[in-house]
Amino acid sequence: MIADDPTAAAILAAVPCYPIPPSGKSPAIDALRSAPAGHGIAVGCDAVMLILRRPWLALDVPITSAIAGYLPYGSAGVPRADLLCGLIPQEFRTSMLDHFRAALPNEAAVFVLWNEVTRQFSLSYPTIDEATPSRLVYRTPVLPPGCYMVADVHSHGRARAFFSATDDADDADTTKLALVFGRIDDPTGPEMVSRLCAGGMFLPLPRSPFAGERHAQ
Template identity: 35%
Template sequence: MNAADLALQRSFPTVMVPRREPAEPMQAFGERLLIAQNGVFLEINQPWLSLVRRIAAYSVATAIPYGEVAESTRLMCERVPEALVGEFARTARAASPNETGAWIVWSAATQRFRLAPVTILSHSASALRYEPPILGPDEVRVVDCHSHGLHPAFFSGTDDTDDRHEIKFALVIGNCTSHTPSMALRLCAKGVFETVERVPAAWYAAVRATLSTTEAL
């Protein structure tokens, strides 16, 4: 086969899931497709996340001689520290009514998180363009944060387009200058969007605490 297709297929292989044993675990970070009896699954293996999701079902009840696969989610990193969400809320409030952004990144070597600011190219009350932060060699993005200024937190059509090819949690903070800003959180995995219905209460507490501290100054 030609070199270009070979490289493409190596970067995103397809596996026929065995019936009598689990599929071999992925040997490297990346993605692959699992063809199983119960559908077609996307498997993602990142330093901080491994995830399996069904992305297609068969439209014909034909016999597929392969094994079954179950969806799964495994987070290798610890819980995202709420203090970093509070720190981003403070930045978002200072930037409001304009939008702003930052990444919460995690180091597999040190197991630590930090808030990495983005370099803003242009921002307004309804748009944001930025250069991603420069990360250390063992750092990965876990949460992509952006703000909606005075508007409520939600995922817009632009957000859907921006997030379509990404693997991350996406966090939006809205109503940035109110006592309790609104938040929207979702997991993005190469086109799979899963809204987190309940943003952690500790995050709301951190955001409120941050604003109270600011107000007290």
């Protein structure tokens, strides 16, 4: 037993930490990787890996470089970041931008939802408590079982697209894609910044989360 305090034991059970055997094979780590939801830590000779699973996301990401001290463990393996739900349909991006333009000069928001049973995306427009050209306060929806928030998207109106300190605080303890659109009515096209929020980290996206696009920022 690692901990005899019930609270500490529950925390360690919820987020387990496993050394990787020299062979690289571990039933416990395999179970963590194949679980529909959950997360834990795998400690290898070359990195410490966060393994996080959601019905819509499979993520294996190193959270340290190689540990300086000798560890008789196996390799942490290859990083992975797969959207199990697939890419967001391009028409959803068009609908978002129409919504953001209609809200000008104020900021606006929309959530991208995914249904695990139907495997379909949908858009949810949140309740807005306050909206100005530089400030937006909105509510996260309460979702039914089997429905997940894949992306939290908001606009900066006519201002640049960036993640503010308020965004960082709001996104710190969530697992989602976070997108910000700016310069909504610019004739050359809007700006977009994006990141994956997971495990208390903000990870860059290697490509756009929308189908048919390659660029990401």
